Amino acid sequence: AQSVTQPDIHITVSEGASLELRCNYSYGATPYLFWYVQSPGQGLQLLLKYFSGDTLVQGIKGFEAEFKRSQSSFNLRKPSVHWSDAAEYFCAVGSNDYKLSFGAGTTVTVRA
Amino acid sequence: SAVISQKPSRDICQRGTSLTIQCQVDSQVTMMFWYRQQPGQSLTLIATANQGSEATYESGFVIDKFPISRPNLTFSTLTVSNMSPEDSSIYLCSGDDRLNTEAFFGQGTRLTVV
Numbered sequence: 001a002q003s004v005t006q007p008d009i010h011i012t013v014s015e016g017a018s019l020e021l022r023c024n025y026s027y028g029a030t031p032y033l034f035w036y037v038q039s040p041g042q043g044l045q046l047l048l049k050y051f052s053g054d055t056l057v058q059g060i061k062g063f064e065a066e067f068k069r070s071q072s073s074f075n076l077r078k079p080s081v082h083w084s085d086a087a088e089y090f091c092a093v094g095s096n097d098y099k100l101s102f103g104a105g106t107t108v109t110v111r112a
Numbered sequence: 113s114a115v116i117s118q119k120p121s122r123d124i125c126q127r128g129t130s131l132t133i134q135c136q137v138d139s140q141v142t143m144m145f146w147y148r149q150q151p152g153q154s155l156t157l158i159a160t161a162n163q164g165s166e167a168t169y170e171s172g173f174v175i176d177k178f179p180i181s182r183p184n185l186t187f188s189t190l191t192v193s194n195m196s197p198e199d200s201s202i203y204l205c206s207g208d209d210r211l212n213t214e215a216f217f218g219q220g221t222r223l224t225v226v
Contacts, residue, residue, distance in 0.1 A: 032213070034214070034215065036217075041222075042219065042220075043118075043204065043217050043218060043219035043220045044155075044204065044217040044220075046113075046214055046215075046216065049213060049214050051213055090154060090155070092155075092215075094215065097143060097208075098143050098145070098206070098207075098208035098214075098215040099143070099145060099157060099160060100145075100155075100157070100206075100215055101157070102154045102155040102156075103154060104153075104154045105154050
């Protein structure tokens with residue numbers, strides 16, 4: 001069975017500081033990995049994805065993530081956080097049927 | 113990527129009633145799914161909406177409570193039946209964009225049952 005763990009429920013970061021959100025997955029085959037962002041009252045927006053190729057993937061809004069098979073991880077990073085990055089972030093794993101299992105989510109608060 | 117129009121965006125319903133949520137995709141998709149996001153929680157898959165056949169439900173979800181239709185490759189509905197306050201959640205549909213290798217989502221339906 002596939003599953004995702006996001007160990008950090010809530011992270012507070014200062015504007016301009018770097019951000020890293022952790023994601024560990026369990027999946028029997030080659031996973032499709034996604035990071036989504038959900039702003040209050042909004043739907044899910046895809047930040048980036050990985051399914052093959054270069055293990056460092058670039059996404060929208062200046063985010064990047066690195067797939068590490070040996071650690072079963074797909075951590076999300078941003079070098080400099082903006083106040084508009086305050087939101088809920090979800091890591092998800094699936095396969096080529098696009099049926100996803102989501103982590104519990106990490107709430108990011110940005111302080112001035 | 114493709115776009116899903118989901119409606120209603122929100123509703124407040126009386127217990128014991130039913131609500132049908134619609135998702136319309138602007139292009140054909142192979143797979144469509146329905147998820148539930150309970151307050152303060154993550155997303156949980158309810159079912160896979162199969163075109164022209166009965167939906168495939170995940171453990172803990174049954175057809176009598178969440179009947180799903182998918183008459184074609186661009187449209188699906190989810191009905192939340194005989195609602196109780198515990199059904200208050202955000203319901204989201206998603207589709208597969210195989211050209212861009214991603215799953216995309218509707219904006220969600222925020223349901224409150226009183």
